Amino acid sequence: MSRRPTPVLLATALLSVGLAGCSAAPAPTARPAAPPEPPKATTPAPRVPAGTAPGKTFAVGVRQVKLNRDGDRPLPVTVWYPARGGAGGGPERGADVADGRFPVVMFSHGLNGRPDDYAELLTRWAAGGFVVAAPTFPHTSRGADGNVLDVLNQPADVSYALDKVLALDGRAGDPLRGRLATDRVAAAGHSAGGVTTIGLFTAGRDERLDAGVVFAGTALGVGTAFAGAAAPQLFVHGEADEVVDYAAGKAVYDAVPWPKAMLSLPKGDHGRALLSDGAALRVVSDTTLEFLRWTLYGDAAARDRLPADAARGNLATLDDHL
DSSP states (O other): OOSSOOHHHHHHHHTTOOTTOOOSOOOOOOOOOOOOOOOOOOSOOOSSOOOOOOSSOOEEEEEEEOOEETTTEEOOEEEEEEESSOSOSSOEETOOBOSSOEEEEEEEOOTTBOGGGGHHHHHHHHHTTOEEEEEOOTTTBTTSOOOGGGGGGHHHHHHHHHHHHHHGGGOTTOTTTTOEEEEEEEEEEETHHHHHHHHTTTTTOOTTEEEEEEESOOOTTTOSOOOSSOOOEEEEEETTOSSSOHHHHHHHHHHOOSSEEEEEETTOOSSHHHHTOHHHHHHHHHHHHHHHHHHHHOOHHHHHHHHHHHHGGGOOEEEEEO
């Protein structure tokens, strides 16, 4: 695949994507034949020191950070974070940050979406001990002009937002001062946000990233030339995806040269497992949370729990090369 196909090709693939929420899925399509099994990855992973993720569930706070890249790309960022107080309930705006230093996950929404569409999933990550920062993109969010080609600018948006979020750790008076593990960072995203996330490991490689989580993503426009230091990847894709074909996501996954796994949902469509399907969302959130605990906290026990979480309820299968 070329690194940057024509804009017409990218537009054709993504113009129909309304990724904030999808209707009922069509009947599953046949799953493509699996390629020969690659050997288990030998690159040491994760690259963070071995450690233990928090054993508790945190209350969750939420805040907004207003950013603007180059003066003409407004990027308001919603930040969910571990908070003081009893766990459970919805995120509390402006809640006091919990004690500790927490890894950062940058999340990219899909076309015609907004960060709040994914609040259920991102709140669970924050409750598990992560600061989750999600930009609202200037042209592909709901209510914007819908310029699909602007997806190609979004990896740079995420890197810029990451600069500013990490800087909060040293900003006098900021609630997140001294609370960010600035050397432990992952990127994640759904559909057009999955394209954005893949781009952060290929054409727009951000070397600060230790891991990636790609939901219903494709490499169209950003390529599969994964570059830089090894960064484990977890792909999540519905086999009945009516927007981004399962085979397209699997092809990107197959191209990843690093430790990797793919969570496949045989009855999953383009967005339900992230947005509305309770049982599938639990499988997806638990599996991704264990992956983040392993890659950003160095928690080997979380890595060992990952296959069991993926198998719960027989809703998904896991291709595991971590």
